[in-house]
Amino acid sequence: MRDDFPILQREINGYPLVYFDNAATTQKPNSVIDAMNDYYSNSNANVHRAVHTLAGEATEGYESCRRELKSRFNASKAIITSGTTEAINLVAHAWGRANLSDGDAIILTEMEHHSDIVPWQMLAKEMNIELRYVPVQKDLTLDMDLFEDAIEGAKLVCVVHISNVLGVCNPVEKIIEIAKKKGARVLLDAAQSAPHQEIDFQQLGADFMAFSAHKMCGPTGIGSLLVSEDAFAEMQPFMGGGDMIETVSIHGSTYQKNEQKFEAGTPRIAEAIGWSEAIKWLNSIDIKSEHKRILHSARWLAVQLREMGMTVYGRHDDNDAAVVSFLHPTMNSEDLAHLLDARGFAVRTGHHCAQPLLDRLEITGTVRVSLYFYNTHEEVVSFVDYLKEILERFA
Amino acid sequence: MRDDFPILQREINGYPLVYFDNAATTQKPNSVIDAMNDYYSNSNANVHRAVHTLAGEATEGYESCRRELKSRFNASKAIITSGTTEAINLVAHAWGRANLSDGDAIILTEMEHHSDIVPWQMLAKEMNIELRYVPVQKDLTLDMDLFEDAIEGAKLVCVVHISNVLGVCNPVEKIIEIAKKKGARVLLDAAQSAPHQEIDFQQLGADFMAFSAHKMCGPTGIGSLLVSEDAFAEMQPFMGGGDMIETVSIHGSTYQKNEQKFEAGTPRIAEAIGWSEAIKWLNSIDIKSEHKRILHSARWLAVQLREMGMTVYGRHDDNDAAVVSFLHPTMNSEDLAHLLDARGFAVRTGHHCAQPLLDRLEITGTVRVSLYFYNTHEEVVSFVDYLKEILERFA
Amino acid sequence: MTYSTELVELIEEFKEIDDKMERLEMVFDLADEVNLLPIEQWTDSTRVHGCQSEAHVKVEIIDSNVHFYSGADSKLVQGLMGILTMAIHGIEVESVLTLSPEFAAEMGILNSLSPSRSNGFRNMFDKVMNEIRHHA
């Protein structure tokens, strides 16, 4: 599998790259890179409403992405956006503005990524909407009792499926069940789960699911919002422009009926073609056993780190992601990351765009190792070895 | 120059591709394709706030695009968006909502692309704003007298720099001068001018300028909004999420000060790296003499078409783009485009996302030939020859 | 399903042509095969949606046979209508209803058209079939 990813041949400061920053973005297989290359070298054209051969090929390539998305996630509506963040903002504008009103409540959790907080804070301020944050408990799980209290009168529940800091997978089936009973719509931030799990969107029963291509072996600049038919019917257009309209006159406009209604302007054509290949690549691997394998490495890593005196934030249950966030008692995280980089290890430090969660944990950041399917246990072992060396020399 | 563009080797139905659909999107030189390839194969990582080598390279690549934009267009603020359409919607949301109020007026023209109409129609409806459309006259120019009448009390003027249907270049210097005198801000839709002209944004004195990479040899999925310092200071955040914030707590958030404030979420990294190279490619050619050359071909084509009995919509002044829109008196435009495609000629038909302009011209669409710098006069000659053959056989 | 001999011959003819322009020329020629639905009878209910050009169809069932009238402002589209005419006009309802739009793919026509045109053909086909089912 590693041969599929050209970047894994890269050396950093004379050492082989060990890429452990997968929750930030994943690497791309050759099939993805080649498909975009081929598009730009042989088929580049603007899509829709054109007759010539290239435009036909480009349109087919673009729409193939939507087909792959619908089929992988069993969804009936897949809107293409520029990423998770735009997908969530789309819900806030296209659904929120049209369906919420003064005094309504939205439920968030303290585990959310900023992209699933800030759009709601902005909407809340503008429309006078109450935001209720479900707290994270000591054991790093959501306080489900408080969630059940909070659901009363809430119109929308926004929850991160898998935390990008902790790797914790939230009980979304249960959350959706409770929310549906109370008639609240549910938005899943699936930025971290879409890359790691097989998700049946319609069976799960959520209304919105947002995720990014770049975190699942696809290109930058593209993502998707899956939408249930019911919620789709409640959405008003967000951005206006070419392709999302049916007719325009100076007196007013009519809009497309399908996903295009929310895809204003020339779409992300090359990106869609690349993502399509990334989904095919994911379809081709045994994601369940790969997940088990890297989760096993993550658990092993967590044990080693604790033995070295680090504080590890994570629990690594079976459905959690292979993410290990940790802190050394005295050594500055970024110093550590610099030293790791000196030997080719790429990890992330900082608040991971989840400051409210870190506030709750009473820390300002962590060092985060996040594994993906092309990582090996040997890489994790060499990481531990080198970390020991660093601590001996510098701590 | 043609060697720089791999797609120009392509054959369509056994004939060499003659790509005349450049106003829809342009082709990409090898340097652009290779840079993105190299990014994905060697440097792919998420940008900002990270310590490791790849993240540094990715950040540098992303920010190099902003530098190239600022330097080519002499701008002090360049926000990176997903394209012209998103850039205009950004103005509507980030500037419009914060600076317009009930009863204010916005000036548009009948020559606008849907992307510079629909966002304003949506805002107008929501905020009760008056839209004033400057009419297009018989000679295909804006009625400047009516513009001067309309400016009274208008807060914003939105005007397309070069029409994507007619190629007509509007007198934006004059429009800006008049608007500034009355204290109105000016948005230029430069989707068609940025690829064809050298533009000095600060000297021109507009407040906003929107354009897309894909129409100027860059990748899909990326564009920019240049903003004057004055207008920038008046803008409120639009989309919320990662990267655009300084701090987030459950009680509220503070935002970045610079362009990042408007770039929520993981940005278009590979696209920015590709666009950067496209700008360098444009910097490397003599755009003025190339423009003269293709405009000369466009004028010649217009004469030939008129002689064949076609109606040509365009005037082809010195600053107009090399775009030739035409109609055959009886033959259906799409039939024509199909026949052209049979011999490798790619043209566009339809309303070109400018229905109000076509309403004014009392037509529903045109066949559009749009030339770019890699097109040759020989291609235009062979187009005319083949068109004659078609008309003999089919008209 | 079984095709009329006329249609079988047409499919054979199409298959033999390599050159896209000649294939388009054949479709153009088939525009004359329609039973023309005059413009005066074009209404919202005869319109084929999702076509970029104006395309109108009307179906009648007389003595269990399909009667098919059509017209378009594009000769190419009308040529496609001509092909459909050969496939269904004057044919028994029962037999027509076994038809799938695949026959056009088989002829290689759909591939020579832009995706929007071939979608248009499928829309036309579906509309016609629905009306036949409705009338029958």
Added chain:
Amino acid sequence: MTYSTELVELIEEFKEIDDKMERLEMVFDLADEVNLLPIEQWTDSTRVHGCQSEAHVKVEIIDSNVHFYSGADSKLVQGLMGILTMAIHGIEVESVLTLSPEFAAEMGILNSLSPSRSNGFRNMFDKVMNEIRHHA
């Protein structure tokens, strides 16, 4: 401008090291060279903005000589402060003001740091220079 002999030696030493880790190790060691600004004196006005870690600097001019106090929660950042200390502490204002942040680039330090860290260094450098200009 002219560098102090101490600084010249340091630049030479840095240039000789190929291995990034050893270079970082040297920077770490230089953290001890600062005149420590105690945490109690860290305020908003001593803070270097745009640094990811807490980094604080204070400048005094005594008899036309620069006195430089600093501290950070990152040893690497404090190491950079140590280098700056060697470059400016106890040196005449006039001479210090001719310094540009290029000397750090020349040492190959900035390249071994992430862009955010090397921006941090530039921010620190600018803040210090501004304060010296202000005081002088």
